[in-house]
Amino acid sequence: xxxxxxxxxxxxxxxxxxxxxxxxxxxxxxxxxxxxxxxxxxxxxxxxxxxxxxxxxxxxxxxxxxxxxxxxxxxxxxxxxxxxxxxxxxxxxxxxxxxxxxxxxxxxxxxxxxxxxxxxxxxxxxxxxxxxx
Amino acid sequence: xxxxxxxxxxxxxxxxxxxxxxxxxxxxxxxxxxxxxxxxxxxxxxxxxxxxxxxxxxxxxxxxxxxxxxxxxxxxxxxxxxxxxxxxxxxxxxxxxxxxxxxxxxxxxxxxxxxxxxxxxxxxxxxxxxxxx
DNA sequence: TATATTCCTACTATTCAGATAGGAATATAG
DNA sequence: CTATATTCCTATCTGAATAGTAGGAATATA
Numbered sequence: 001x002x003x004x005x006x007x008x009x010x011x012x013x014x015x016x017x018x019x020x021x022x023x024x025x026x027x028x029x030x031x032x033x034x035x036x037x038x039x040x041x042x043x044x045x046x047x048x049x050x051x052x053x054x055x056x057x058x059x060x061x062x063x064x065x066x067x068x069x070x071x072x073x074x075x076x077x078x079x080x081x082x083x084x085x086x087x088x089x090x091x092x093x094x095x096x097x098x099x100x101x102x103x104x105x106x107x108x109x110x111x112x113x114x115x116x117x118x119x120x121x122x123x124x125x126x127x128x129x130x131x132x133x
Numbered sequence: 134x135x136x137x138x139x140x141x142x143x144x145x146x147x148x149x150x151x152x153x154x155x156x157x158x159x160x161x162x163x164x165x166x167x168x169x170x171x172x173x174x175x176x177x178x179x180x181x182x183x184x185x186x187x188x189x190x191x192x193x194x195x196x197x198x199x200x201x202x203x204x205x206x207x208x209x210x211x212x213x214x215x216x217x218x219x220x221x222x223x224x225x226x227x228x229x230x231x232x233x234x235x236x237x238x239x240x241x242x243x244x245x246x247x248x249x250x251x252x253x254x255x256x257x258x259x260x261x262x263x264x265x266x
Numbered sequence: 267t268a269t270a271t272t273c274c275t276a277c278t279a280t281t282c283a284g285a286t287a288g289g290a291a292t293a294t295a296g
Numbered sequence: 297c298t299a300t301a302t303t304c305c306t307a308t309c310t311g312a313a314t315a316g317t318a319g320g321a322a323t324a325t326a
Contacts, residue, residue, distance in 0.1 A: 001217035002135050002251065004244065006315065009223065012240055027271065036234065041316055047273070059272045060324020076243070084134035090142065101169065106266045107145055110209070110258060111137065117254045118135065121247055133239045139284065160302065174285055180304070192303045193293020 008083045010037045011045050015079055016131035018055060019071040025064035045083065052082035076130060077122035087115050087122075141216045143170045144178050148212055149264035151188060152204040158197035178216065185215035209263060210255035220248050220255075 013035040018026060028046055032039035046065055049055045056068045080087075089111040092099035099105055146168040151159060161179055165172035179198055182188045189201045213220070222244040225232035232238055 001138075001141075001213065002220050002222055002248075004222045008134075009240070013234070016239065029271090038316060040318080043273075044316095057272065058324080059270095059322075061270045062325060063271045063323085065272090080134065087135050089135055089137045101146070106149065107142070107263050109266065110263045113258075114251070114254055115135075117250060118247070121250045125243060125246075130240050130243045133242065162302090171285060173287080176304075177285095183303095190303065191293080192291075192301095194301045195294065196292085196302045198303090 005084060007045055008080055010035070010042060011049060011079055011083045012076070012127075012130065013037065014042060014045060015049065015054065015067075015071075015074070015127055018065060018067050019127055019131050021066075023066075025058065025066035027064040031065070049079070049082055052078065054078060054082055071128040071131065072126050074127040075123045076125045076127065077119060079127065080122055087118050089114050138217060140178055141213055143168070143175060144182060144212055144216045145209070145260075145263065146170065147175060147178060148182065148187065148200075148204075148207070148260055151198060151200050152260055152264050154199075156199075158191065158199035160197040164198070181215050182212070185211065187211060187215055204261040204264065205259050207260040208256050209258045209260065210252060212260065213255055220251050222247055 014031050014037065017031050017034055026034075028043050029039055031037065031046075032042045037045075046055065046057070050057055050065070054068055054074060055065050057063065057065050088094070090099055090108070092101075092105055092108055093112050093115055096105070096108065097103045099108075147164050147170065150164050150167055159167075161176050162172050164170065164179075165175045170178075179188065179190070183190055183198070187201055187207060188198050190196065190198050221227070223232055223241070225234075225238055225241055226245050226248055229238070229241065230236040232241075
């Protein structure tokens with residue numbers, strides 16, 4: 001229950017890998033090799049991380065990816081949301097009545113509270129914290 | 134991300150339904166109708182809840198399901214675990230090295246902490262809290 | 267021009283959640 | 297003893313999502 005997708009786990013490892021190289025950049029192939037991630041699959045992950053502004057990229061020869069911010073300034077929530085979107089235990093967390101049970105959804109506040117708890121945990125930890133163990 | 138299965142949501146509603154009838158029992162068909170749950174699907178859910186000791190059942194005519202405990206004594210964690218098993222963000226939360234990345238898994242403690250946070254939230258709330266809104 | 271890279275689109279394979287179907291076992295009422 | 301209402305058990309189907317693959321276009325460097 002509440003399993004984290006392989007994609008998100010790959011994303012965290014890829015970010016950690018980049019965080020370890022202060023200035024240098026790394027190619028997708030290098031990261032894939034270092035972190036045991038299928039290379040082609042990783043490309044799609046890096047694309048999402050870039051779209052969220054967490055990393056930068058250079059195309060062409062000598063291209064690659066690099067951190068866009070200080071690892072201490074990137075929360076785990078940012079990474080998770082970049083890959084899998086917002087945490088949403090049930091569809092009605094955002095809008096009341098947006099689940100199969102309509103406006104009469106007693107458990108709703110319970111799930112909203114859970115979301116807030118998870119969000120807080122993830123927002124409190126940074127990439128630096130996690131990549132250093 | 135972190136979507137709760139329909140099964141677990143159904144289970145919570147079914148438990149709430151039973152919690153509202155102090156002594157009486159209800160048949161699967163009655164609960165299904167009251168909570169808009171596919172009747173046959175619900176049977177399997179009630180079976181798990183019974184296996185975990187949260188509800189009791191009587192077979193045959195005039196049979197049905199009823200609460201095995203006081204709703205205030207049933208934590209949401211018990212219900213969730215009865216349906217979907219233990220919370221496990223990554224496979225290596227229980228045993229180090231039990232993920233694809235072996236013993237060298239830096240994010241592990243991060244996920245263990247998340248599991249503990251979620252478990253605590255769920256353990257703190259009871260069926261009574263949730264079913265009353 | 268050759269090469270190394272990111273980037274984009276489409277496809278495949280596998281798994282799993284959600285649901286359905288049919289009937290066996292069991293209890294009650296008449 | 298029979299009809300009926302129920303839980304209980306097993307098998308199957310289906311659609312969506314995840315994980316991964318394939319091929320090549322765009323782009324930058326030497």
